[in-house]
Amino acid sequence: MNSPVVTRAHLVEARDVVKSFGQTLALRGASVAVSPGEILAVMGPSGSGKSTLLHCLAGIFEPDRGEVWFDGQRLNTLGEAERTKLRRTAFGFVFQFGQLVPELTAADNVALPLLLNRVRRRAAYKTAEAWLDRLGIGDKGANRTGELSGGEAQRVAVARALALAPKVIFADEPTGSLDSLAGEKVMDLLTGLAREAGATVLLVTHDARVAAYADRVVMVRDGLVSGDLGAVGEQVSAAKAVR
Amino acid sequence: MLRLGLRLTLRSGREALVRLGITAAAVAVGVALLLGVLAEFHAFQANASQACWSCTTGAPVPSPLPSRGELWNDSVDFYQGQTITRLDVASLEPSAPVPPGVMRLPAPGDYYASPALAALLKTVPADELGDRFPGHLAGTIGDAALNGAKDLVIYIGYTPAVLNAVPGTQWVTSISTAPPQEVFTPFFRYAFGVGVLAVLFPMLVLISTATRLAADRREERFAALRLVGGTPGDIRVIASVESVVSAFCGAVLGVVIFLLVRPALAGAALIGTQYFESQLTPTVWGYLAMLVGVPVVAAVAALISLRRVQVSPLGVSRRATPKPPTLWRLGPLVLGLGLYVYGLSKTTHKSIGAPAYPGLLITMVGLVIAGPWLTSVAARQFGRLATGSSGLLSTRRLADNPKTAFRSVTGLVLAVFLGTMVGTLVPAVNATEATPTAGALSNVLLESGLGFSPHAGAKLLSGLKAKGADVYPIYASLVTGPTSGSGAGPGGGPGGKGPGGGGALQVGPSVMTCSALRGLAVLGRCAPGLQAVEVTDNSLYGDNPIYNTAPIASASSAAYTGDLAKLSLITVLVRVDSPATLERVRTYLAVNAPPQESGGQGSAPTPPRTFGETLQIRIARAAAFEKLVYAAVALTLIVAGCSLAVAVGGGLVDRKRPFTLLRVSGTPVGVLSRVVLMEAAVPLGAATVVAAGIAYGMSMWAFVRLAPAGTAMPQLGSDYYALMGIGLAVAFGVITVTLPLLRRMTNPGNVRFE
Numbered sequence: 001m002n003s004p005v006v007t008r009a010h011l012v013e014a015r016d017v018v019k020s021f022g023q024t025l026a027l028r029g030a031s032v033a034v035s036p037g038e039i040l041a042v043m044g045p046s047g048s049g050k051s052t053l054l055h056c057l058a059g060i061f062e063p064d065r066g067e068v069w070f071d072g073q074r075l076n077t078l079g080e081a082e083r084t085k086l087r088r089t090a091f092g093f094v095f096q097f098g099q100l101v102p103e104l105t106a107a108d109n110v111a112l113p114l115l116l117n118r119v120r121r122r123a124a125y126k127t128a129e130a131w132l133d134r135l136g137i138g139d140k141g142a143n144r145t146g147e148l149s150g151g152e153a154q155r156v157a158v159a160r161a162l163a164l165a166p167k168v169i170f171a172d173e174p175t176g177s178l179d180s181l182a183g184e185k186v187m188d189l190l191t192g193l194a195r196e197a198g199a200t201v202l203l204v205t206h207d208a209r210v211a212a213y214a215d216r217v218v219m220v221r222d223g224l225v226s227g228d229l230g231a232v233g234e235q236v237s238a239a240k241a242v243r
Numbered sequence: 244m245l246r247l248g249l250r251l252t253l254r255s256g257r258e259a260l261v262r263l264g265i266t267a268a269a270v271a272v273g274v275a276l277l278l279g280v281l282a283e284f285h286a287f288q289a290n291a292s293q294a295c296w297s298c299t300t301g302a303p304v305p306s307p308l309p310s311r312g313e314l315w316n317d318s319v320d321f322y323q324g325q326t327i328t329r330l331d332v333a334s335l336e337p338s339a340p341v342p343p344g345v346m347r348l349p350a351p352g353d354y355y356a357s358p359a360l361a362a363l364l365k366t367v368p369a370d371e372l373g374d375r376f377p378g379h380l381a382g383t384i385g386d387a388a389l390n391g392a393k394d395l396v397i398y399i400g401y402t403p404a405v406l407n408a409v410p411g412t413q414w415v416t417s418i419s420t421a422p423p424q425e426v427f428t429p430f431f432r433y434a435f436g437v438g439v440l441a442v443l444f445p446m447l448v449l450i451s452t453a454t455r456l457a458a459d460r461r462e463e464r465f466a467a468l469r470l471v472g473g474t475p476g477d478i479r480v481i482a483s484v485e486s487v488v489s490a491f492c493g494a495v496l497g498v499v500i501f502l503l504v505r506p507a508l509a510g511a512a513l514i515g516t517q518y519f520e521s522q523l524t525p526t527v528w529g530y531l532a533m534l535v536g537v538p539v540v541a542a543v544a545a546l547i548s549l550r551r552v553q554v555s556p557l558g559v560s561r562r563a564t565p566k567p568p569t570l571w572r573l574g575p576l577v578l579g580l581g582l583y584v585y586g587l588s589k590t591t592h593k594s595i596g597a598p599a600y601p602g603l604l605i606t607m608v609g610l611v612i613a614g615p616w617l618t619s620v621a622a623r624q625f626g627r628l629a630t631g632s633s634g635l636l637s638t639r640r641l642a643d644n645p646k647t648a649f650r651s652v653t654g655l656v657l658a659v660f661l662g663t664m665v666g667t668l669v670p671a672v673n674a675t676e677a678t679p680t681a682g683a684l685s686n687v688l689l690e691s692g693l694g695f696s697p698h699a700g701a702k703l704l705s706g707l708k709a710k711g712a713d714v715y716p717i718y719a720s721l722v723t724g725p726t727s728g729s730g731a732g733p734g735g736g737p738g739g740k741g742p743g744g745g746g747a748l749q750v751g752p753s754v755m756t757c758s759a760l761r762g763l764a765v766l767g768r769c770a771p772g773l774q775a776v777e778v779t780d781n782s783l784y785g786d787n788p789i790y791n792t793a794p795i796a797s798a799s800s801a802a803y804t805g806d807l808a809k810l811s812l813i814t815v816l817v818r819v820d821s822p823a824t825l826e827r828v829r830t831y832l833a834v835n836a837p838p839q840e841s842g843g844q845g846s847a848p849t850p851p852r853t854f855g856e857t858l859q860i861r862i863a864r865a866a867a868f869e870k871l872v873y874a875a876v877a878l879t880l881i882v883a884g885c886s887l888a889v890a891v892g893g894g895l896v897d898r899k900r901p902f903t904l905l906r907v908s909g910t911p912v913g914v915l916s917r918v919v920l921m922e923a924a925v926p927l928g929a930a931t932v933v934a935a936g937i938a939y940g941m942s943m944w945a946f947v948r949l950a951p952a953g954t955a956m957p958q959l960g961s962d963y964y965a966l967m968g969i970g971l972a973v974a975f976g977v978i979t980v981t982l983p984l985l986r987r988m989t990n991p992g993n994v995r996f997e
Contacts, residue, residue, distance in 0.1 A: 060556050081474060087556065088472020101467045103251055103259050113471040115247065160471065 010069070011036045011200050012168055014225075017056050017066035019049075026052040028223035029066065036167075039191055039201040041214030041236075043229070050204045050220040051172050057202060058091055058170045059083040071167065088117050092161025092169040092199070094190065096176035099157055100145040106132060106152075107141035110160045117164065131159035135189055151182030158190045168200045175210055187213050208235035244477050248484025251464070262896065263489050269889045270493025270541070273446035274533050275500040276878050279508055281525035282501070286518035290390050295423035296342040297328055301413030312416035313339040313348065314406045320850045321829065322372055323822055324859060327360065327395040329376075333406040340418045342398060344388030349400030353381035357389055357396040371826035375833040391517040392509070409837075447540065448654055449886040452893070461485070470556035482549055483542040490541030494534050568616040568645055576609030576937075583941060587948045599945075606937065610660060611653055614930050618645035621929035625921075632910070633917035640918075641925055651890030652927040654883025655974055659967060660934040662876040666963030667942035684765060685855030687715075688817040688825065690832050691784055694721055700812025703835060710827045713818040715759040717780055718810035720751035752777035754803045754810060760796055763816060767796035775807060776800040780814065825853065873966060880970030888977035891923060895985050903989045915989065916982045923978055931971070 010033040019027040026049045034040045044050040055061040056068055059075045068075040071090070075083065093099060100109050110128035115121065132138045135155040137148075145153050154174060161169050174190060175183030191213045194201045203214055211217050217236055219226045229236065252263060297317050304314060313334050320327040334348045341348055345355050354376055356364060361383050364373050376399055384396050406412050465478045473481075509520040525533075579602050586599025619642055626638035641648045695703055700716065707714045755778045757769035769776045778795040819825040832851050852860075895902070902915055943956065 084469070084472055084474050086472075087470065093470055093556075095470075099467055099470055101251075101464050103464060108250070112247075112468070116468075116472050116477065121246075 009035055011038075011071055012057055012202065013067075013069040014053065014057055014063075015067045015069075017053070017063040017068060019052055019056055019061060019063050026223055027056065027063070027066075030220065030223060030225045031066075032057075032218055032225045034168075034200055034202060036200055037195070037198050038216065039194065039203065039214045041203045041205060041211035041217040042220055042225075043205060043208075043211050043217060043236075044220035045206070048220045049223040053220060053225070054170055054172055054202055054204045058093070058168075059086060088113060089164065090167045092164060092166035094154065094157045094161050094169065094171040094174040096173040097153075100153060100160075102144065102146050105142050105144055106137065106148065106156045106159075109145060109156055110163050113160060113164050127163055128159070131163045132156070134193065135159045149182075150178050151186060154178060154182070154186045155189060158186060158193070161190075162193055162197060162199070165197060166199055168202065169194055170202050172204045173206070174203070175205070175207065180209070183207075183210065208238075211236045212240040244480045245484055248481040249488065251481060252485045252488045258896070263492065265889060265892055266489035267493035267496055269449055269452075269885045270490050270537060271496035271500055272885050273449045273882055274494050274497025274537055275504070276882060277446055278497065278501040278525050278529065278533060279504070280878070281529045282505070282508070282523045283518075285525055285529070286522040289522045290518065292422045293390070294343060294387075294420040296388060296418050296420075297330070298421065298423055299415055299417075299419040301415035304407055304412060304414045308403050308407065309335060309414065311336045311339075312414055314401070314403050314412050315415040316406060316409055316412040318411070318850065320375065320833065321852050321856060322363070322367075322395065322826060324856060325393075325395055327397065330396075330398045331401055331406055331409065331412070332398060333401040333403040335403055340416070342388060342418055344385035344396075345382065345398060349378075349381055349398050351400050351402045351405075352378045354378045354397055354399040355382045355384050356380055356398075357384045357394050359393050360395040360397055363395070367826070368823075370830055371823055372830060374830045386519055386521075389519075391519055391522075393517040446882050447544075448650075449882050449889065452651065452886050452889050466556060479546060479549060482545045486541040486545035487538040490538040491534070494537045497537075498530060498533060567642075568619055570616065572613050572616040573609075574612075575605055576613045579603070579605030579607070579609045580937070580941070584944065587944055590945075590948045603941070606941070607657060607660060610656060610930070610934055610937070613933075614649035614653060614656065614926070615645040617929045617933060618649045618926040621925050622648075625925050629921075633914045633921060636914075637918045637921035637925065641922060645926070648922060649926045649930065651887050652883075652923065652930060654879060654886050655927060655971070656930040656934045658876050658879035658883050658970065659931045660938045661879065662873070662963065662967055662970075663935045663938035663959070664942050665873065665876065666959050666966075667939055668945065684763070684853075685858070686819055686825070686853055687763065688819060688828060688851050688853045689783065689814070690817065690836060690851040691814045693812050693814060693836055695812040695836070697808055697811060703812065704815065706831055706835060707815065707817055707828060710831055711820070711824045712828050713762060715755070715763055715816040715818070716812055717778065717814040717816075718754045718807060719749045719813045720809075721811040721813070722748050722750050749813065752801075752803070753780045753813065754778065754805075754807070755780075755796065756807065762818070765794075767794035767800070768798065769796060769800065770798045770802070773802045775803040777803050783814070819853070873962065877966060877970065880966070880974070884970065884974035884977055887923060887927075887974050888981060891919060891978050892981045892984065894922070895919065895981060895988060899988050902985070906989045912986050912989065915985055919982065919985060920975070920978060923975070927971075927974075935967075 013031075013033040015031050016029045017027050017031070018025070018029055030049065030053050032040075032042070032053065042050045042053060052061065056063050056076075057070075059068070059070070059078070062076055066076075070086070075086075078086070087093075101112065104112065107125060107128045110131055111121075111124040114124035114127060119127070129138065129141055132141050135158060137152050137155050137159075140148060140152055140156075145156060148156065154177075157174075161171075169190070171190065175186055178186060187210055191201065201214075203210065205211050217229055219229050252259065299315065299317070301315050308314075313332055313336075316331040318329050318331070320329055330342065332342075332348055333351070339348055344357075349355050356376075361380060364376075364380065367373070376397055378399060381400075384398065388396055461482070465473075465482070468478060468481070469475075505523055506520055509518055509523045581602070582598045583602030583606060586596035586602050589596030590599065622638045622641035622645065626634065626642065629635065629638060693700070693703070700718075704714050704716055754775050756775045757773050760767060760769055760776070760778075767778070776796050777800055780795050782793040783795060817828050819828055829851055905915065906912060939959070946956065
């Protein structure tokens with residue numbers, strides 16, 4: 001098999017990725033490519049494989065077959081230690097829940113990846129406080145995440161994702177647990193600050209209003225990626241028009 | 244990473260502090276108990292290696308008296324069931340060797356007493372104790388001569404001439420500094436080793452359980468750390484720091500608890516000896532082992548528990564899904580029982596068949612292995628019977644993971660097994676030492692070897708009656724042989740043991756009046772119409788109550804037709820009605836009929852004592868063993884109870900989310916409480932019944948094989964039921980303490996989880 005030629009125009013790319021869990025085939029040859037600075041929304045019905053695709057692109061899951069590339073490196077041939085280092089230095093994550101350490105304060109959580117990255121403590125906390133300020137929750141730095149509202153907790157997650165100046169932010173249903181108003185606020189901040197920082201965003205959602213924040217939308221159906229959005233495309237267009 | 248680990252452990256809010264507190268408290272209990280066992284062992288070792296001055300052996304006193312060394316006569320006495328070690332001593336030179344605990348030998352007419360005996364002498368009437376010791380209290384004996392604070396020891400000073408006249412006196416030029424040759428020392432050392440292991444095993448389970456407290460919540464945190472780039476190495480460091488900090492706090496707390504309870508422990512006389520508090524201490528190495536070893540063990544336990552899971556950025560997955568336990572798990576148990584039965588089949592009344600020992604061990608291991616299978620079977624059966632929602636919830640979880648459910652009760656099950664075996668066998672062993680009739684003579688004191696002339700005998704008997712006692716004399720004809728000493732005894736009583744004492748020889752049968760025999764019916768009876776009979780009294784003088792209470796006369800005993808007034812008094816049995824009367828009688832006998840014969844070279848003469856005291860001495864070792872094992876079982880129950888409580892508490896924290904959701908959806912908190920209780924009760928109940936049943940069966944089989952034919956089958960005593968009942972009740976009591984935590988933790992107001 002020939003080694004694929006990866007165009008540097010794509011920061012993240014999946015080629016014919018196959019991933020199964022036991023007897024269940026989640027991805028059956030999914031391919032997608034994301035350019036630097038692009039915000040890509042991945043939509044699809046429940047169980048279509050969109051989260052699995054995101055986790056494969058982030059190096060959390062190893063595909064059974066196919067290739068995953070990041071910034072010229074073939075991600076699925078890297079070892080666990082190298083992929084861990086990437087998560088610490090180049091990737092940011094915003095999930096629906098379960099991503100924050102509940103025992104730590106908001107500032108601790110934002111500073112954590114910096115501390116893991118051997119940034120000096122004082123500098124890490126200064127950066128964390130600056131990001132919390134930018135996300136409008138500077139007064140919540142000393143609060144534990146359990147004491148925050150859902151929207152505030154998601155903003156902490158966004159601050160944490162951005163604090164490391166990542167190349168890519170992986171967001172899996174980032175507004176899934178929020179009401180529409182809080183969701184909009186989180187999405188405004190996430191996409192606005194990502195664009196400002198020049199970060200690429202991969203956004204998994206089933207919500208057309210959230211997808212409307214993206215530059216491009218792809219659909220995952222039955223483990224395959226398709227550019228054909230069908231009826232969802234109209235909803236996204238309508239949501240974009242409203243925005 | 245160390246800093247982050249410390250931060251997560253110490254400054255992560257109330258839940259983390261509660262977790263730290265529970266873990267530290269659990270470890271503290273284990274450490275305090277282990278320190279207690281080590282301290283008892285250290286005190287026992289120190290005691291066993293202490294110089295045994297009473298082991299000193301001397302030589303016959305030369306004539307004329309030499310000008311060096313000292314005259315030495317050591318003996319034992321009794322007061323209220325306690326032994327008094329007595330040394331009568333007379334210096335032959337100014338630099339005569341001095342026994343430990345004093346600076347110089349007591350002067351003639353003076354005595355030194357141990358603090359406990361000095362206190363007794365001040366408070367007890369002189370005719371019950373003080374009159375036995377001629378002279379005045381001139382000082383107290385120091386700790387170097389004593390085993391513990393309650394030891395009763397006295398050194399009495401005499402002039403050489405007076406002491407030389409006392410039978411059994413020896414000439415001593417040096418005092419023994421060697422430790423005593425205790426036959427039972429290796430046995431107790433072994434028992435301590437077993438005790439340490441018995442506590443150590445459940446304590447390791449406790450520490451391991453405690454360090455895995457709320458493992459699911461902790462693993463969520465680890466997954467979040469992995470998501471932001473924490474490496475598996477980082478996770479290991481954080482997990483180790485958490486475990487080490489909580490275990491170290493627990494170890495320090497355990498040391499503090501031990502130091503606080505040490506005075507009470509010193510006074511508890513767990514194995515029959517009350518040690519000095521200063522002796523009751525683990526060595527420096529013991530403390531170090533606790534403060535360093537326990538955190539290390541905790542860190543290892545935490546790392547082992549991490550090996551069983553895969554911490555990924557998306558969460559934690561088990562490396563292997565546990566398969567349901569199969570019937571094969573009964574294999575080791577059956578094998579152990581088979582070996583045990585085979586070993587006992589090779590047992591004779593003199594020795595136990597060798598395979599019985601590994602059989603016992605394999606049976607215990609087999610119980611642990613079979614436990615999950617028993618749990619799953621019990622859960623299925625319970626699930627069929629239980630109709631409520633709590634039954635459904637608890638049995639479903641038990642059936643899904645019986646290994647985890649059983650692990651939390653393993654210690655309790657082993658404690659019940661061990662306790663049942665001891666509770667059956669030890670009282671049975673004690674029962675073989677006594678017969679039901681032994682109680683009939685328990686308050687009867689035996690003074691033998693008197694050899695008093697008819698006149699002196701009558702005087703002695705009237706003196707004893709004046710003390711409020713009933714007397715039952717035995718007479719015989721004596722002829723005077725070569726004497727071994729004469730003159731006044733140390734108590735100033737009649738010469739030796741009266742005229743005819745010392746070298747007197749019995750030439751005819753022993754005789755007892757029928758009126759005296761009627762007073763001690765257990766010893767037999769006369770044929771009607773007789774005044775006195777010849778008795779076979781040899782069995783009276785053995786130290787086993789079984790022989791003591793054998794009849795010495797019967798209807799066929801020969802009548803004695805001679806003149807009783809011409810016979811010498813050789814033995815007197817004295818029935819007393821109170822402890823005070825007993826001590827007055829003993830004091831009277833010590834003064835008026837002091838022990839005549841030494842027990843042999845270096846052995847103390849036997850003082851007068853009741854048959855009850857004899858029995859008490861004989862069973863003291865078995866009682867000490869019983870106490871020791873019961874203490875170990877109690878400790879095991881406590882530690883195992885703590886493990887259960889920690890496991891239950893940890894389980895609650897882990898299941899905060901589903902339990903809260905159940906409450907939100909309308910499940911009453913009472914149902915959830917019952918779920919928690921059932922999850923502990925079902926495996927514990929099933930395994931306890933099986934363990935107790937097997938232990939009882941094994942004990943009975945051992946008893947059948949080992950006990951003399953005709954011995955009644957032993958029954959479990961009240962001590963057993965009390966210990967097991969209290970132990971299991973406390974364990975469940977501790978679980979109920981966690982129920983308020985369940986109510987608070989699952990408050991529907993807490994429905995947000997982050």
